[in-house]
Amino acid sequence: MKALRKILVVDDDPVVGKSFDRVLSAKGYAVITAHNGEEALKKLAEENYDAVFTDIRMPGLSGIEVAERIKANRPWLPVVIVTGYGTADNEARAHAAGVADFLHKPLSPEMIEGSAAKVLRETEAATTPAGEAIVAEAEVAAEEATWKRIGMLFAAPFVGLAYVIALPFVGLGMLAGMAAKATMPKKAIGFVRNVALFLAAPFVALAYTIAFPFIGLGMLAWAGLKALGANAKAAAALKNTGLVLIAPFAALACTLIWPAVALAQVARMVFKR
Numbered sequence: 001m002k003a004l005r006k007i008l009v010v011d012d013d014p015v016v017g018k019s020f021d022r023v024l025s026a027k028g029y030a031v032i033t034a035h036n037g038e039e040a041l042k043k044l045a046e047e048n049y050d051a052v053f054t055d056i057r058m059p060g061l062s063g064i065e066v067a068e069r070i071k072a073n074r075p076w077l078p079v080v081i082v083t084g085y086g087t088a089d090n091e092a093r094a095h096a097a098g099v100a101d102f103l104h105k106p107l108s109p110e111m112i113e114g115s116a117a118k119v120l121r122e123t124e125a126a127t128t129p130a131g132e133a134i135v136a137e138a139e140v141a142a143e144e145a146t147w148k149r150i151g152m153l154f155a156a157p158f159v160g161l162a163y164v165i166a167l168p169f170v171g172l173g174m175l176a177g178m179a180a181k182a183t184m185p186k187k188a189i190g191f192v193r194n195v196a197l198f199l200a201a202p203f204v205a206l207a208y209t210i211a212f213p214f215i216g217l218g219m220l221a222w223a224g225l226k227a228l229g230a231n232a233k234a235a236a237a238l239k240n241t242g243l244v245l246i247a248p249f250a251a252l253a254c255t256l257i258w259p260a261v262a263l264a265q266v267a268r269m270v271f272k273r
Helices: 014-025 037-046 063-073 088-097 109-127 130-183 186-228 232-271
Strands: 005-010 029-034 051-055 079-083 101-104
Touching: 005 014, 005 037, 005 109, 014 029, 014 109, 029 037, 037 051, 037 063, 051 063, 051 109, 063 079, 063 088, 079 088, 101 109
Parallel strands: 005 029, 005 051, 051 079, 079 101
Antiparallel strands: none
């Protein structure tokens, strides 16, 4: 389970802390409050936080002083200044200290939620190594290749069996066709061709009956994965698992259909006038 993001809110007005708690707790954040700068720095020394929101005017340390001390020790930690007394000098000093954002009172729930999401997103983008994405893509590609090899391993015997079964029939069909063409009258040739097509029809239908449900299910599963836009790694694994499961049935369908199709095609080529 993913840990809650911890937000430290520093303000001598308890109403502000309660506002942050009400808005951000509903969005899955853990909100901890401090009533002055000294208390905030003490809490920061005791545990880690994901972001700090601090008022600018408080007894003791000001919000800008709190931000400066935090950034001196933890430059990666985003600090947001909350103020109802914004001046150009204060904002210039805060930006020099490296604050991530400014919120001007009065605050709305949308302002609080939007600022928290923004600074956390920017921090993640800045601290995530660029190589992690490349490593993740390489892992997905490696896993996909592994599943493809497994699928080929399962399919190989069925493909080989299909060739073993089909090729003798193809050869015999060609020989029979050549002999029939040489010896049979035209009317008999037409009759034999129609008989061959009649005999092939059940096998063709059976092959389609076996293959089509699995092809349809595979297409539906693939469309579902694309629509969901799921995790690339999970999508690749599911796709290749489906290929492994479908391969034997596809091979069986080919085994059934190839001899009949080959005989019908040979008959058509040989007996066509």
